[in-house]
Each structure stands twice: as structure tokens, then as C-alpha cells.
Amino acid sequence: GAVVSQHPSWVICKSGTSVKIECRSLDFQATTMFWYRQFPKQSLMLMATSNEGSKATYEQGVEKDKFLINHASLTLSTLTVTSAHPEDSSFYICSARSGGGRTVGPLHFGNGTRLTVT
């Protein structure tokens, strides 16, 4: 089946530093990738949607200068948390799907990245 690889699986960083999370589709071309944030015992909250070669579309309340998303190829998207603060500590999950318009495929998820900012 379709595989999405997310790296790193966990990261601890100091306040003020930046962290980059990678999301790769290993066996399909991901025309669209999504980035989610999940708090304990809650559902996934969509942060942004990115289409290959285009600027990401951010959900309301998500700071685009804080969470930089790059989707430079059909197999790779990155999320960079800039100037991280303790309140950015969370579980970040990416997902990817192929196709577009009326022929989109199902979402396939990475295994998530646990970010802890000290």
C-alpha cells in the first residue's frame, strides 16, 4: 500500500530555534499534502494544505510565517517551525494524496513527529 514517511519521529529543541519536519510519499506522487497538529486526546487539526509547486493555503489562525511549508516536489513537503516556543510543542502529522479534482485518492498519513520545545 501507499507509504508516507515522516521524519524525524521526535525532536527536542530549545526555545528560539527552528525545526524542520519532512514528509515524503515513497511510492506515489503526492499532488497535495496536508499538515496537521494534534493535541492530546483531540482530533487532528488541519494547519495547511499544499499543492506541489504552489504556495500553501493556511487555515484560519495558523501563522504562515511561523509554520513555513514547502512542497517543492511531488514526493516531498517540509514544515519548518520557526523560532519555536514551548507552546509549539505538539504532535505534527503530515498526509498526502494523489490525483486532483474529481479523481483524488485517499489520504495516507505519516507516523507523526513529536515536537518538544524546552
Add this chain to the structure above:
Amino acid sequence: GQQLNQSPQSMFIQEGEDVSMNCTSSSIFNTWLWYKQDPGEGPVLLIALYKAGELTSNGRLTAQFGITRKDSFLNISASIPSDVGIYFCVPQGYDKVIFGPGTSLSVIP
């Protein structure tokens, strides 16, 4: 805005029992997806439904895409301990993907 309800919020059942959960939305969707998430991991696709009225099975799991395209249910038969986790319904439109609030399933051996 769009509303998506998933029920029940949580379930505690005995091993061997059947489970049923459902989602309803205020909008029409083209696809309904069901995922399971284990703690500390990403969601895993269980069943994908692409046509209104479609009934699909995957082992002990059965899901249906409602005729109105505004709802879907997931049934799990003869539950086992490894069914424990959070189940999400994820209706998908052309440009939008929405996560249900989730159903937390606990199976008592």
C-alpha cells in the same frame, strides 16, 4: 460553517462484541474515509468509500457511504483487544478534507 459529528465519542466494550459508530455532516462529500489511530502514531486507512450507498468490507470491518452523501457508518464485528484506538471518519471533498472528532474504543478482554 461545515459541521461534522461523530458518535459515540467513546466506547467500552467486551471482547467479542460488535461495534458501531457513525458520522454525519452538514455538507455533501464525494468520499468518506475511515481511519484508526494508535497512540503516538499517524492514522491508518481502514476503508475508503467513493459512491453514495456503497457498502464495503475489510475483514471484520464494514462501512457504508450514506445515500445522501452526508453520513457514513463503520461496524466492527467480533472485537479483539488490538481494535483499541481512536477511529476517525474523514469526509473528503474536491478541495477539503475534514477530520471527525473521533471515537475512542476500549476493548475489555
